[in-house]
Amino acid sequence: MLKKIVIGTRASILALAQTKLVAGMIRERFPHIEVEWKEIITKGDKDLRTNWNNSNTSLKSLFTKEIEKELLDGTIHIAVHSMKDMPAVSPEGLICGAIPEREDNRDVLITRDGRKLAELPEGAVIGTSSLRRTMSIKELRSDITIKPIRGNIHTRLGKLDSGEFDGILLALAGLKRTGMEDRATEIFEIDDFVPAPAQGSLHIQCREDNTEIREILDTLNDEKSRLVVEAEREFSRIFDGGCHTPMGCAGKLVGDKLNLKGMYYYEGKVYRDEIEGSVEDRIKLAGELAEKIRGQYNG
Numbered sequence: 300m301l302k303k304i305v306i307g308t309r310a311s312i313l314a315l316a317q318t319k320l321v322a323g324m325i326r327e328r329f330p331h332i333e334v335e336w337k338e339i340i341t342k343g344d345k346d347l348r349t350n351w352n353n354s355n356t357s358l359k360s361l362f363t364k365e366i367e368k369e370l371l372d373g374t375i376h377i378a379v380h381s382m383k384d385m386p387a388v389s390p391e392g393l394i395c396g397a398i399p400e401r402e403d404n405r406d407v408l409i410t411r412d413g414r415k416l417a418e419l420p421e422g423a424v425i426g427t428s429s430l431r432r433t434m435s436i437k438e439l440r441s442d443i444t445i446k447p448i449r450g451n452i453h454t455r456l457g458k459l460d461s462g463e464f465d466g467i468l469l470a471l472a473g474l475k476r477t478g479m480e481d482r483a484t485e486i487f488e489i490d491d492f493v494p495a496p497a498q499g500s501l502h503i504q505c506r507e508d509n510t511e512i513r514e515i516l517d518t519l520n521d522e523k524s525r526l527v528v529e530a531e532r533e534f535s536r537i538f539d540g541g542c543h544t545p546m547g548c549a550g551k552l553v554g555d556k557l558n559l560k561g562m563y564y565y566e567g568k569v570y571r572d573e574i575e576g577s578v579e580d581r582i583k584l585a586g587e588l589a590e591k592i593r594g595q596y597n598g
């Protein structure tokens with residue numbers, strides 16, 4: 300019988316918050332198992348010059364490689380990641396062992412003085428390095444000036460507070476999980492601002508051959524979250540989504556139906572559509588939604 304589980308984590312406040320959340324879930328279900336975490340510094344953490352928010356799949360692994368090596372070596376048992384930052388395909392020997400209940404997937408605006416988007420002055424400066432967020436905010440207010448911003452949530456909030464920006468855009472999930480939800484000035488509705496595929500969802504990673512850990516992780520799974528996230532990830536795979544590709548996708552269960560909204564920016568224009576169907580057909584639905592959107596610009 301397993302006595303202790305070691306979770307590998309990056310040292311950022313969000314990574315630690317997510318790790319502690321998962322540690323709590325395991326302790327609650329398996330009180331006899333001791334849960335610890337080990338902070339691992341990744342190449343991405345060392346190299347702050349990398350614009351990781353606009354990174355493609357290979358750059359994405361900058362933040363996971365060292366952690367994945369420790370999983371494979373067996374020095375840690377599991378790792379907790381934000382699903383939206385994970386490439387579509389797991390490295391050889393590793394799997395996603397659980398997708399727990401998803402947090403709110405919406406995006407938020409945070410301003411220094413509590414002004415909402417509509418109240419900001421002409422040409423106000425908003426910080427984001429995400430193309431999806433840039434395009435979405437420009438759609439709502441074309442006069443806004445976008446300036447790139449890097450670093451973890453605290454660094455970004457610090458840059459906002461010091462006056463470098465009038466506002467910044469972040470995921471509500473990250474604010475909630477780090478206990479800073481009260482910083483959210485304006486929460487954007489999905490129809491105005493389509494979230495990144497799998498935003499707000501966790502990816503608990505483990506070794507494929509570790510059956511004991513897989514049985515434990517099975518109990519952390521939230522089936523509804525998994526079904527929705529699978530569809531969003533399929534949409535993202537079709538459009539080859541790193542965070543680099545300006546696209547969004549958000550699913551919602553309505554009874555036994557899945558409603559899927561998607562958007563994609565192509566040659567400077569926004570295309571959106573939505574689809575609804577049986578949740579069992581979620582992968583097919585994601586493909587059909589992508590086809591509908593492609594049909595708009597291919598005519």
Ligand SMILES: NCc1[nH]cc(CCC(=O)O)c1CC(=O)O
Nearest residue numbers: 381384469470472473498499500
């Ligand atoms: N790309 C960085 C990242 N990865 C996950 C989150 C937030 C939490 C989540 O979406 O699950 C963030 C920060 C942000 O986008 O505001």
